[in-house]
Amino acid sequence: MSSRWNTPERQLLRATTRRFTEREIVPHLPAWEEAGELPRSLHRAAAKAGLLGVGFPESVGGSGGEPIDTLVVAEEMILSGASSGLIAGLFTHGIGLPHLVAAADPDQLDRFVRPVLAGDHIAALAVTEPEGGSDVASIHTRAVRDGDHYVVTGAKLFITSGVRADFVTTAVRTGEPGAGGISLLVIERGTPGFTVSSPLKKMGWWCSDTAELRFDDARVPVTNLVGSENSGFGQLMTQFAAERLSLAVQAYATAARCLALTVDWVKIRETFGRPLSGRQVVRHKIAEMARQVDVARTYTRAVIDDWIDDPAQADLVSRVAMAKNTAVAACDEVVDAAVQLHGGMGYLRETEVERHYRDARILGIGGGTTEIMTELISRLVLA
Numbered sequence: 001m002s003s004r005w006n007t008p009e010r011q012l013l014r015a016t017t018r019r020f021t022e023r024e025i026v027p028h029l030p031a032w033e034e035a036g037e038l039p040r041s042l043h044r045a046a047a048k049a050g051l052l053g054v055g056f057p058e059s060v061g062g063s064g065g066e067p068i069d070t071l072v073v074a075e076e077m078i079l080s081g082a083s084s085g086l087i088a089g090l091f092t093h094g095i096g097l098p099h100l101v102a103a104a105d106p107d108q109l110d111r112f113v114r115p116v117l118a119g120d121h122i123a124a125l126a127v128t129e130p131e132g133g134s135d136v137a138s139i140h141t142r143a144v145r146d147g148d149h150y151v152v153t154g155a156k157l158f159i160t161s162g163v164r165a166d167f168v169t170t171a172v173r174t175g176e177p178g179a180g181g182i183s184l185l186v187i188e189r190g191t192p193g194f195t196v197s198s199p200l201k202k203m204g205w206w207c208s209d210t211a212e213l214r215f216d217d218a219r220v221p222v223t224n225l226v227g228s229e230n231s232g233f234g235q236l237m238t239q240f241a242a243e244r245l246s247l248a249v250q251a252y253a254t255a256a257r258c259l260a261l262t263v264d265w266v267k268i269r270e271t272f273g274r275p276l277s278g279r280q281v282v283r284h285k286i287a288e289m290a291r292q293v294d295v296a297r298t299y300t301r302a303v304i305d306d307w308i309d310d311p312a313q314a315d316l317v318s319r320v321a322m323a324k325n326t327a328v329a330a331c332d333e334v335v336d337a338a339v340q341l342h343g344g345m346g347y348l349r350e351t352e353v354e355r356h357y358r359d360a361r362i363l364g365i366g367g368g369t370t371e372i373m374t375e376l377i378s379r380l381v382l383a
Helices: 008-025 029-035 040-048 067-079 084-090 098-103 106-117 232-268 280-309 316-347 352-364 370-381
Strands: 123-126 142-146 149-160 167-173 182-188 194-196 210-221
Touching: 008 040, 008 067, 029 084, 040 084, 067 084, 067 232, 067 280, 084 232, 084 352, 098 106, 098 232, 123 149, 142 167, 149 167, 149 182, 167 232, 182 210, 182 232, 232 280, 232 316, 232 352, 280 316, 316 352, 316 370
Parallel strands: 123 167
Antiparallel strands: 142 149, 149 210, 167 182, 194 210
16 A cells, blocks of 8 residues: 555656656756756746645645645655755745635735745745744844834844745734744835845855845735734744654755765776775665665654644654654765765765755754754653
């Protein structure tokens, strides 16, 4: 019997994703890396292929499917030669739209959600601030009600797709200090007082533009409030599991891709008249890489299966954290070994494993650092 990860329908989804990646992404990825951003035409192409809206209901302009389908697409893209940086830039709406879809305001669905899923607009999510990121309850960006508008003052940092985004779902403080005073507000490009920095230069994820956002008395219509006032913290927490599991899938998929590339390399690369694969030290290194990939994939998928079956289970937050840390640790080890076994070629930008090596470093930081994940795990163990 097929698992939910490999049903006939998802085999077709994987095939579609693979063809799209090989045709529309792989030939152009080096140029997009150098440019520091993805073209809007890629969003439109992905929408036309039915991939951009996977996991979003057809009633809001999506392609339908379940949350696992979005993970299948991300996994298959990386296995087919894309990168986690590409996933971050192309699918930022995966963290920028769910709150709006859940709120189900018809006007917001028409103005914001549908154009993004059609590939015409780009959405981003802004939570992290210059003063901190993981402590969401302590954000400082303030929105003060003034008639039919909120006046927003503050700054956001490390915002994925912030340079290109047509709007940003933004965490703001509308109430008292703490988690109970946070709201989500859609702030549109072109709003007076809203400025975006030049692209931030990063170690990896080059094709994914990242920006600092500033709000200087930016006036935002009250109609752009997502859900009810002061409900933002709960809305954000509801989506954290999905974001962390997505990063875990990207981590083990990156490791699996690097393993496959390295297996091919050691079979053709010869030293002293023999292929590298004929040397025991190399074979054992490959075996250890394979073990780490399989353990990370198996555990992460098991947690995802449980998350889909019962998202309210008591220990899920800790197990999601375990999955993310397990997958990130495996990815760190495997991409490092891949570069090492590629030798000098692994250090060149023209080699795919070099890009994965750079991109992998952010996976233990984004969506909650490894240290924050470990703290969440400790709460379960010591409860």
